[in-house]
Amino acid sequence: MSAPAMGTSKTAHTDSSHKKKKGPGTLAIAYLVIYNVVMTAGWLVIAVGLVRAYLARGSYHGLYYSIEKPLKFFQTGALLEILHCAVGIVPSSVVLTGFQVMSRVFLTWAVTHSVREVQSEDSVLLFVVAWTVTEIIRYSFYTFSLLNHLPYLIKWASFLNIHRYTFFIVLYPMGVAGELLTIYAALPYVQKTGLYSITLPNKYNFSFDYHSFLILVMVSYIPLFPQLYFHMMRQRKKVLGHMEEYSKVE
C-alpha cells in the first residue's frame, strides 16, 4: 500500500541520557540516522527526477522511465526496515512492517517491472508521486525524531509529523487508486502470456494462476485500505491534540 506507517515511534521523546528501558544503542541510532538520511535523499532524487522529466517533456506521460532505477533501488532498500524491527532497533511490529514493505516491493517488481505494457500507464505516475511525497516526509521525520536531543529540531519534527498525517488524507487514496489501476491494467497481459503461472499436469501436482492471484490482491485492498486509513486518521487526531497542548504550554 502507498504509505507504510511505522507505528508510534518511541524514539521521538526518549532522552538518551536517562533511558530506563533497553532501547537502541548509540551505534544503532547512528546507523538509523544514516539510513533515514540516505532514504530521504533517495526519494528526493526521485522527486527531482520526476520534475525535471516533466519540464523536459512538457507532459506527464511516461515519466516512470526517468526514475525507474532509483525507484527500484530505494523502494527495495526499504526491506531493511523489516530487519530493523526484527533486530529490535525500531519499535514496530515485524509482521506489520513486513506486510507494508512487501506490498510496495510487490507492486514495484512483480507488477510494474514484470509487465512492461503498464509502465506507460498514467496510474503508475499516480502511485509513484504518492509514494515519493509520503516517503520524503516520513524519512525526514524519522531523521529529525532520532536527532531529537537538539531542541529546535523538535519543532521541525512536529512540523513534519503534522504534515505527514495531513498529506496522508490525500496521498493514501491517491496511491491506492494508482496501485489498483496499475494492477487492473496488467491483468489482460498476464492472462495472455500466462506470466508467473503454472498449469497442470506437472510432476509436483501444483498450479498457480497469477491472473487470479492479482485479482485476489485487488480484492484484499477492500478490507485493508479502510483499516489503515482510519488508523492514520485516529493517529492524526491524537498528534494534533498533543500539538495543541504543546503550544499552549509554550
Added chain:
Amino acid sequence: VFVFVFDWQVEPNATIGEIKSMFHKSHVLFDIFKLFIRGKSLKDEDVLQHLPVGTTATFYFRDLGAQISWVTVFLTEYAGPLLIYLMFYFRVPFIYVPKYDFTTSKHWVVHLACMCHSFHYVKRLLETLFVHRFSHGTMPLRNIFKNCTYYWGFAAWMAYYINHPLYTPPTYGEQQIRLALTVFLFCQIGNFSIHIALRNLRPPGSKTRKIPYPTKNPFTWIFLLVSCPNYTYELGSWLGFTLMTQCLPVAAFTLVGFIQMTVWAKGKHRSYLKEFRDYPTLRSPILPFIL
C-alpha cells in the same frame, strides 16, 4: 474488574473448584472464569488452606470470554477434512470440469491416498472421543474459526490436486508409494502408541502431571530421545503422505504443521524442564538431537 465481598464460612480444605461453584450458584452469569491470587492463576484442585490467605481471602476474577470445549473444537476441525477430502475424491460437481463429475481417478495411488487421509482423520476423531484426557476443558471461541480455516482450507487445497483428472502419480512409481505407505503406517501406529502412553500417565478424572517414559511398546522407546514424540510421529506421517502423493500443497501443509508443532514441542519441553528437576537431559523437544 469486579469487587465482591462475601461473608461465607468455608472449610479450610475446600478447593477452588468448590468455591467457584458456590460463586456460580449465587451469580449464575459467571460460569467460566479464573481465580487469581497475587497474580498467579488458581487451579480447581488447589486447596484453600494451602494458599497464601489468612482468615479472609481476596480473590481476583478474570472472565475468559466466550469459550468452547476442546472436544467440540477437535471434532469440528477433524470432521471437516474427512468430509471435504471425500467430496474431492468423489468429484462432486462444480469442482472439476463437468465431464469428470462423479468419476474416479484411474491411478490406484489416488485411492490409496484417500484411504490414508480418511484413516488419519477417523483415528483423530476416535482419539478425541476415547483417548485424550484434556487438562483444560475449554478454549476461546475464536479458536474454532481459526483452526477450522486452517484444517479445512488445507484439506481442500490438497484434495483438489490429488483427485484432479490431470494428477501425475509419483515419479518412482510403486517403489516410492510402497516406501511412503510404510512410513505413513509406521508413524500412525507410533502416534497412536504415544497417545495411549500419555493417557495412561494420568488416572481417569485426575489432572496429575508426570514425566512420560518408554513402555513395553517399542513405538514408545522414542521417549528416550524426544519430549513430544506424538509430534515427531505426526511429522513422519505427513512426510509419508507427501512422498506418496508427490504433491506440493501436501509438502506445504507438512511444513506449516511442522513449524507449529515445533513451537508447541519447545513449549512443552520447557515446561517439563521447569516442573521436573530430574527431567532426562538426553531428550530434545521434537527431533532427536536436532530440535
